[in-house]
Amino acid sequence: MKKITINQSKQFVGETVKIGVWLANKRSSGKIGFMQLRDGTGFMQGVVVKANIGEDKFDQFKALTQETSLYVTGIIKEDTRSSFGYELEVENFEVISDSTDYPITPKEHGTEFLMDNRxxxxxxxxxxxxxxxxxxxxxxxxxxxxxxxxxxxxxxxxxxxxxxxxxxxxxxxxxxxxxxxxxxxxxxxxxxxxxxxxxxxxxxxxxxxxxxxxxxxxxxxxxxxxxxxxxxxxxxxxxxxxxxxxxxxxxxxxxxxxxxxxxxxxxxxxxxxxxxxxxxxxxxxxxxxxxxxxxxxxxxxxxxxxxxxxxxxxxxxxxxxxxxxxxxxxxxxxxxxxxxxxxxxxxxxxxxxxxxxxxxxxxxxxxxxxxxxxxxxxxxxxxxxxxxxxxxxxxxxxxxxxxxxxxxxxxxxxxxxxxxxxxxxxxxxxx
Structure with missing residues (x-):
């Protein structure tokens, strides 16, 4: 399995790869979830399907917190709906380090707060x-x-x-x-x-x-x-x-x-x-x-x-x-x-x-x-x-x-x- 970075995705369409990432955000609805992944080279979406990874792993996905670091494995797919153009069909993930109470949440923050947390x-x-x-x-x-x-x-x-x-x-x-x-x-x-x-x-x-x-x-x-x-x-x-x-x-x-x-x-x-x-x-x-x-x-x-x-x-x-x-x-x-x-x-x-x-x-x-x-x-x-x-x-x-x-x-x-x-x-x- 090839270990790649997000900005190399277009070179590995259809292949199973491993990427070290941080979880910028996530959401789920029923039996499918979406990871917003970043690795320093770029941002991409990871798609998590319950039927593919199993119930236990899907429950673990739902418990992940913002900015937790991970190794994710999956298949690179083209995604014409996103500006990046590619997404990862997640087959598995491994937590490297948890992130607790990350202060910059997906909401509006004041400038001084953001500068204090630059x-x-x-x-x-x-x-x-x-x-x-x-x-x-x-x-x-x-x-x-x-x-x-x-x-x-x-x-x-x-x-x-x-x-x-x-x-x-x-x-x-x-x-x-x-x-x-x-x-x-x-x-x-x-x-x-x-x-x-x-x-x-x-x-x-x-x-x-x-x-x-x-x-x-x-x-x-x-x-x-x-x-x-x-x-x-x-x-x-x-x-x-x-x-x-x-x-x-x-x-x-x-x-x-x-x-x-x-x-x-x-x-x-x-x-x-x-x-x-x-x-x-x-x-x-x-x-x-x-x-x-x-x-x-x-x-x-x-x-x-x-x-x-x-x-x-x-x-x-x-x-x-x-x-x-x-x-x-x-x-x-x-x-x-x-x-x-x-x-x-x-x-x-x-x-x-x-x-x-x-x-x-x-x-x-x-x-x-x-x-x-x-x-x-x-x-x-x-x-x-x-x-x-x-x-x-x-x-x-x-x-x-x-x-x-x-x-x-x-x-x-x-x-x-x-x-x-x-x-x-x-x-x-x-x-």
């Missing part, structure tokens, strides 16, 4: 689907960059300064020195790009921003490519190609999970290159026409502004060339309008906001040095970063994509807390 909530069908989509985005990210000549690098998590010159950092002691949890790997990725040409990093970042919005986490993961000899327009092309690639990969490989989440697939199918591009100036003018009288030139956009702009398009949209005064010190000045910089935010549709921020980086030593001073930053702290412009500087660009916001958008879930296995929120460090 270690168990992950087992649910919806959360399983979100994590599978997250994994596919990660897998296709590595595929995209490996196929396009990028080298993976790993910036440090402990840093001696703030890459973006902000005070919203987590401070710690590094023996006798002050250190901070990284808010971005960008500066180190730039150094790596000067050695390796095109690089990308993928790792955790931390923001001590006291925000409770549905778009924010305290700890989140960033994909951050940096590319030597790439200008701003070159970078925008990479961004739209990359986002298109991960969306199409999820559509291809996670269609069942998207259907589990009731995601509107038609909206994702529209995500193809090229993406619309509007300037910051045009965005402000558009917002005024839409009745947003609160926004003035020089202001950063908030969630309502980004949503209004995104709703005007049916795919992600670039907002380019923001005012220099509201952007970090390292961004290249736009020679056509020195009050702005060569940067872009990529706004996801359907109200999910910014998923990418990127720019061309300053490549002139004197300009960068002056910008560091203008921002009130310490030259000595950024000495190594200035060195990159001292020894063979070249035009270069990069960007950062926030994984959790991207998962939320592609999955269609309302809050980023469901896109991380164990999210860290303003008032949550448990479990």
């Amino acid at each position: 270690h168990l909530w992950l087992r649910s069908k919806k959360q399983h689907a979100i994590m599978k989509i997250r994994n596919e985005i990660i897998r296709s990210t590595f595929e995209f960059y490996n196929n396009n000549g990028f080298t993976k690098v790993d910036p440090p998590i402990l840093t001696g300064s703030a890459p973006e010159g902000t005070s919203e950092l987590f401070h710690t002691k590094y023996f006798e020195e002050d250190a901070y949890l990284s808010q971005s790997g960008q500066l180190y990725a730039e150094a790596s790009a000067m050695a390796l040409g095109k690089v990308f990093s993928f790792g955790p970042t931390f923001r001590a921003e006291k925000s409770k919005t549905r778009r924010h986490l305290i700890e989140f993961w960033m994909i951050e490519p940096e590319m030597a000899f790439y200008d701003h327009d070159d970078s925008l092309e990479v961004q739209e190609q990359y986002v298109t690639h991960i969306v199409q990969s999820v559509l291809k490989n996670c269609r069942l999970e998207l259907e589990t989440l009731d995601r509107d697939l038609a909206k994702l199918e529209k995500v193809t290159t090229p993406f619309p591009r509007i300037t910051y100036d045009d965005a402000v003018e558009f917002l005024h026409k839409e009745g947003f009288d609160d926004i003035e030139w020089g202001d950063d956009f908030g969630s309502p502004h980004e949503t209004a702009i995104a709703n005007h398009y049916d795919k992600p949209v670039f907002i380019v060339n923001y005012p220099k005064a509201i952007k970090p010190f390292y961004m290249q000045v736009n020679k056509e309008n020195p009050k702005t910089v060569l940067c872009a935010d990529l706004i996801a549709p359907e109200g999910y906001g910014e998923i990418i921020g990127g720019s061309e980086r300053m490549d002139d030593y004197d300009e960068l040095k002056q910008s560091i001073l203008d921002h009130g930053l310490d030259l000595e702290t950024y000495g190594w970063y200035l060195d990159l412009r001292k020894y063979g500087s070249v035009p270069h660009s990069g960007f950062g994509l926030g994984l959790e916001r991207t998962v939320a958008w592609i999955s269609g879930v309302d809050h980023v807390r469901e896109t991380s296995p164990f999210p860290r929120l303003l008032n949550r460090l448990y479990p």
Whole structure:
């Protein structure tokens, strides 16, 4: 007898197999019962017929409790009524370990209760689907960059300064020195790009921003490519190609999970290159026409502004060339309008906001040095970063994509807390 996993079912139609599972739910009526089985690779139904397994075994089935672990044996059958397409005609089962009083029952639970039990909530069908989509985005990210000549690098998590010159950092002691949890790997990725040409990093970042919005986490993961000899327009092309690639990969490989989440697939199918591009100036003018009288030139956009702009398009949209005064010190000045910089935010549709921020980086030593001073930053702290412009500087660009916001958008879930296995929120460090 072959021991298989649920996601291998289509390879064993008509065969008797054994699967290690948990009992997600069950129901019975008279002489037939139904098991909702899960094993980590997927969910499927097990059909238990009293006449096939005997009265004693059928009574044992009726006594099974939610999340009891089992070995089940039976015949794989096609099932066109289910979205999965297959079911198990159960011939026998063996209890591995009982589950008593499982707290997350098939009923409505409050968000705080579910978050307190996040270690168990992950087992649910919806959360399983979100994590599978997250994994596919990660897998296709590595595929995209490996196929396009990028080298993976790993910036440090402990840093001696703030890459973006902000005070919203987590401070710690590094023996006798002050250190901070990284808010971005960008500066180190730039150094790596000067050695390796095109690089990308993928790792955790931390923001001590006291925000409770549905778009924010305290700890989140960033994909951050940096590319030597790439200008701003070159970078925008990479961004739209990359986002298109991960969306199409999820559509291809996670269609069942998207259907589990009731995601509107038609909206994702529209995500193809090229993406619309509007300037910051045009965005402000558009917002005024839409009745947003609160926004003035020089202001950063908030969630309502980004949503209004995104709703005007049916795919992600670039907002380019923001005012220099509201952007970090390292961004290249736009020679056509020195009050702005060569940067872009990529706004996801359907109200999910910014998923990418990127720019061309300053490549002139004197300009960068002056910008560091203008921002009130310490030259000595950024000495190594200035060195990159001292020894063979070249035009270069990069960007950062926030994984959790991207998962939320592609999955269609309302809050980023469901896109991380164990999210860290303003008032949550448990479990």
